[in-house]
Amino acid sequence: MPHSTSSLNGDFGVVIEGVTRQDLSNPAFQREAYDLWMRHGGLLAVRGSDLADTSPEELVTWSEVFGRVEYEGMTAREDKMVPGFPILRIGNIRDEAGNLKASLARVPQLRTDDDIRYNPETRRPVWHTDSTFRKHPPIGSVFHCKIAPDEGGETLFANMRAAYTDLDDATRARLDGLEAVCSLAHHDKKINKYSPDYPILTPEQRAANPPNRVPVVLKHPVSGEPALYGLNSSTCAILPKGEAIAPEVLDHCDLEGEEHESVQILRSMLPRITGPEYTVKWAWQPGDIVSWDNRTTIHSATGYDYERYSREMWRLTLLDRAQAQAAE
Ligand SMILES: O=C(O)CCC(=O)C(=O)O
């Protein structure tokens, strides 16, 4: 079957259909896919009738097209990984003993497409950039569907390049000078508040994970294009670039702290930048593989009926190849 390619929302997001497992390791197809990914704002889906049987090896090979696959941290979550591979299972599947075999975070289901837009009252959907609290945040992810619920469980994506470009000159100039302060302690505490069995950091872990600063407007290292960046549950304050963190602001980044009011600069923009002109709702079919770029997109999970349906996703994390080499 020949491939057919279609855009998802204007020039944001693209899907290639009629893809086979063999295509995933074909260098010409890989080049075409990488090029499409770059030209469509860092959101690419592939779909095809035999992709549900994609092996872990094939998925790793495919993921390497977009970045360096991360192997770190595998042992910490061994029971939730595909054995022997850097692949995290996400969903609600269990083994015979009833133990969860995947990482599960319950979120409300979308009632209508109007719920895609961020709601400041409920603070849902939880639109975010992944892991900005890390010294070298991941550049993206590859997400593969093994089992899809009959309804719900979609993943939402928003176009942060267009969201930035569409701002007025004064706002762009203001944001260009800012940094987001992102703290793992703040992140874990926030999750612990609604999922009390989620562990908070020990004093040693807090010392080993000081807050990280990321630009609010990130220049993509390959395309050179700017995009809004730094929205994460770990974002505890927004500061002018290079400005020292005052002790009272630092308190907001620790275990007991609410996020500092400065985060409103970003948060107040969310309803607008998650409106229909910027977003894609990806409804999963088994076999689908989506690659996203954290430097140009934000995303959010949506819920499903966790008692009634099963969902199993395989997730790989992508690191910057240049950075990985520099660190070695
Ligand atoms: O489960 C999803 O749809 C998205 C989960 C997510 O945010 C992630 O894997 O980074």
Ligand SMILES: [Fe+2]
């Ligand atoms: Fe995420």
